Amino acid sequence: MPRRPLTRRTTVGSALCAPLVLAGCDIDPPVRDGGTSAAPAPPPDAELVAGVVGSLVRAQSVLEAATSSAPALGARLAAIGEAHAAHLDLLAGAVPGSGLPSAAPPKVPPRVDRALGAVRRSEQRLLREAREACAVAASGDLARVLASIAASTAQHSAALAGAPTGATPVEASP
Template identity: 40%
Template structure:
């Protein structure tokens, strides 16, 4: 007689944990790619030799700008904080994985034509960035970096799917 295996309690994996584990894999895997050209100049790859350095720099610049946008909109329209803060948190986590400093907390208050326009600006720029992350994942020469960029794109797509427009007539 076969006895069924007892079911074990499943650990709840949060989106942040999942992205963090995927991104940590990049850090670990990047050490394995240190000397693919056969040279024995020592461990690590200098930025001059890394074919993906310029790509990572572009992604970091865009994520930094988007994190600033989220902070700016949240500062200008406090009622939009719950809508835009997840984008800022996501970009800060992605910047950390890419080895970049998260943006400083100070945010300018930008000039927007109102909360709906500010939210639309966030949506449009996040959508563009999400598509560029897909393109960057295809352009990456490192398979590990490509996977991380694809995960970042998926995270942005999830956040965009949850971003609701303001109800008609409501001001933030």
């Protein structure tokens, strides 16, 4: 399956997300009073961003496990993997000093229908977590980025829900 071209929506979304990266990082370090050695406080949404990054890493690991166990899904899941990678690239640099977490590779059954079900459940979980994070973000820019991630994940979830699996569809868990 040929790769999809870069769309206007993706380009505009990326441009709108750029302020998050800049807002999350201090370009100029804060002025210290009296030579105190206390570390500066992390940005207000640092923990929230770290949680969403962890959710994206977990969802990415499910995609990789599904493609490994059921190679026939590789082309079908490629766009979702690319979207997760773009979201990770955007959010990973937003909090200074934080690294990209790792996720233990989940076990995904080798049958296409079961592997697709695992991906559906994973995407639903990511969607739920992105929506919750969007609602509690202190930064308006971050809330917009998280809303964009939630919208992207919702689109992928809808596409997966309508995708035939060759067997009885597996429902996503709440």
